[in-house]
Amino acid sequence: MLNKVLVANRAEIAVRVMRTCRELGIGSVAVHSEPDAGSLHVREADEAVLLPGVTAVETYLAIDRIIAAARDTGADAIHPGYGFLAENAGFARAVVEAGLTFIGPPPDAIEIMGEKTAARRVAGKADVPQVPGSSGAVESADDVEVFGKEHGYPLAIKASYGGGGRGMRVVQGPEEVADAFAAARREAEAAFGRGDVYLERYIQNARHVEVQVFADRHGNVVWLGDRDCSVQRRHQKLVEEAPAPGLSAGLRAAMGEASVRLARAVDYVGAGTVEFLVEADSERFYFLEMNTRIQVEHPVTELTLGIDLVAEQLRVAAGEPLSFAGSGPAPRGHAIEVRVNAEDVAGGAFRPSPGPVRTLSVPQRTGVRFDAGYQVGDEVLPYYDSLIGKLIIWAPSRDHAIDRALQTIGQVIIEGVPTTLPAAAVVLDHADFRAVRIGTRWLENDINLVDLLPPVSPAVSEVEAEDDGYEDDRQEVWVAGRRYLIPLPALVGAEPQPDSDVSVADGNRRARTTSGGKRDAVRRKAVGSGTVTSPMQGTVVKVNIVPGQKVSEGEVILVLEAMKMENPVRAAIDGTIASVLAQQGQSVPAGTALAEITPADA
Known part of the structure; x- marks a missing residue:
């Protein structure tokens, strides 16, 4: 068994791995950024090493620093968790070359399955059904349009070296191609360090079903059941369940056997997940991608099968055979x-x-x-x-x-x-x-x-929400295709005053000033005034406007990135850009003025 594991991650998955290590008598090492110095995963670890810096690039994606931390603490293995470097073949190779154990599949398997077009080729050879897609990465928006003409719309632009919905854009028609292509490449670069993207025909009304596979170094490869992950927003999963409901036994077996064939084709070792799209009311399924890591939603499989998948990862990495035999065990509940x-x-x-x-x-x-x-x-x-x-x-x-x-x-x-x-x-x-x-x-x-x-937000209320009597203190902004009213910058994030009432609803705090409340901010009519403010704390990743430019209501004028998600900010009125107050790369708090628009009728 392993002696000490460095967990190259943070937050929930790092805590999860460390607690399993403790159960198995294995020491744990945390790495952390400067802002994470007091975080739960640092407190949970037996040892902790600071990676100087704030951003993920400076810290949790810094391969040399992480390997140095493992050496300095005497760790003999590294667990990557999910996200960050979990599916980075270069990281896995660096770990192995450093004489450490990588708790995951071989670097070659990560590389093949992580490069989505290569994965599609392997899937084809393994007789795994798949949707029409590009033969490799596409280089320009023109390539996207050519694919759209051949296969039709909607189509999906997807990150070649990523997953989890990052760097993915669904394109409904040729008029959306240019912006979607640029956004997908930009988000892929930010999330995975590579901006390569490929194309697939987008299947509508499909379910997202995935199969858990596991393999050891003794030739055993099995599938352990399926999960449904169809409930998503912005291609990010919200609710998952196991087993996937409403599937026939034949369909489950077919997807499981296809997953095993795919894993064997790349000499897979450890935990992996093969994702499929299942057409509604049919027995047809299509290969989507393979995630060469433990999944966020692995606990639903654990609870229905009574298996600790993280513990199994640690045992397999130590060279032990799988603790279970045979594919498709019957789920319990x-x-x-x-x-x-x-x-x-x-x-x-x-x-x-x-x-x-x-x-x-x-x-x-x-x-x-x-x-x-x-x-x-x-x-x-x-x-x-x-x-x-x-x-x-x-x-x-x-x-x-x-x-x-x-x-x-x-x-x-x-x-x-x-x-x-x-x-x-x-x-x-x-x-x-x-x-x-x-x-x-x-x-x-x-x-x-x-x-x-309900519109329970400490800083933002939907424009259709119940009138609270304070229109004079709010400004209009568009985010992700919806219009919102937000308080003036001086009020955003302010703590409720003594004459405010506070209620808790569905776990969210809502503060509203009563009719007799006092406000320090200067009251002025702001709705539709043309002041565009940031609806959230984030980083400006794109500025589409210059002073003097004419814009229309609903037009995307800036793009904010917050917590690894891009959020378009749109003009709330027709008019002319009077000033641009934000720059690309600038970090802005919620309520920061980003631009001024002179109304068209002014």
């Missing part, structure tokens, strides 16, 4: 995972919302597990992913699991940052979800979160 992200879901916007965690209370009851990356007093930082933790529910049946999950969500209290829990409750309580009438675009296209979610 049903499990649902709800991702709890620090995002404001008011109006369906899912705005990244970093901040301090003031209260965190999860009910302790049978069938409830919470894998957390934060505790009370910790701060969700704007530099990294927004995942606070994962709420995992098990019950004997799917309906029971849904009911138990809804009851549990209703009793979770998280204060200090808004979370995605209210949106998860809407999903689980919806008749379509119970009836498995879902697909990858179901949440975004068929569910009106504007009407189903």
Whole structure:
């Protein structure tokens, strides 16, 4: 068995790996950035090493620094978790060349399956069904248009060296190609260090189903069941469950056997996940990608099979054979995972919302597990992913699991940052979800979160929301295709005053000043005034405007990146750009003035 493992990650997955190491009597080492010095994963580790810097590039993506930390602490293995360097073949090679054990598949397997076009070629040779796609990376928007003419729209532009929805854009028609191509490349570069993208025909009304595979160094390769991950927003999963409901035994077996063939084709070792698109009301499935790491949603498989997948990773990395035999073990009951992200879901916007965690209370009851990356007093930082933790529910049946999950969500209290829990409750309580009438675009296209979610936001209220009597203190801004009213910069993030009332709803704090409240900011009519302010803390990654330029209402004028997600900011009025107050690369707090627009009728 291994003696000491350095975990090259942070937050929830780092904590998860370290706790399993402790159970197995293995020492653990944390690496951390400067802002993460007091974080939970650092407190959980037996040892911790500072990686000087703030950004992921300076710290959690710094291969040489991480390997040096492993050597300095005497670690004999490195676990990459998920995200960051988990699917970086160069990192895996560097670990092996340093004489350390990489807890994951061989570098060659990571490289082949991580380069999506190469993975498609391997899938073809392994007789795994797949959707039409480009033969390699595409170099220009013109290449995208040529593909669109041949295969039709919608199509998907996807990062060649990534996954998890980063660097992915769905293009509905040729008029969207140029902007989508540029955005996909930019986001892929930021998330994975490579801007290469490829194309696939986008299948609508499909379910996202994935198969868990595991392999050891003794020739054993098995599949361990499936998960449904169809409930997504911005191609990021919100709710996952196992087993995937409503599939025939034949379809499950076919996907599992295809996954094993794919793993064998690249001499795979360790935990991996093969993702498929399953066409609605059919037995047809198509290869999407293979994730050469432990998945965020692995706990639902653990709870239905009684297997600790992280412990299995550690044993296999140490050279031991798999602790289970044969593919397709029968699941016991049903499990649902709800991702709890620090995002404001008011109006369906899912705005990244970093901040301090003031209260965190999860009910302790049978069938409830919470894998957390934060505790009370910790701060969700704007530099990294927004995942606070994962709420995992098990019950004997799917309906029971849904009911138990809804009851549990209703009793979770998280204060200090808004979370995605209210949106998860809407999903689980919806008749379509119970009836498995879902697909990858179901949440975004068929569910009106504007009407189903209350506008509980400390800084932003949806324009259609109930009038609170303070229009004079708000400005208009467009984010992700929706219009919002936000307080003037001086008020954003302000603590409630003594004459304010505060209520907690669905784990989110809402502060509203009463009619008699005093405000320090200068009152002025702001709605439609042309002042464009930042709706969130983030980094300006693109500026589309210059002074004197004419813009139309709804036009994207800037793009903000916050917590690894891009958020377009749109003009709220027709007019002319009077001034541009933000620069590309600038980090801005919520409420920062970004631009001034002179109204067209001024």
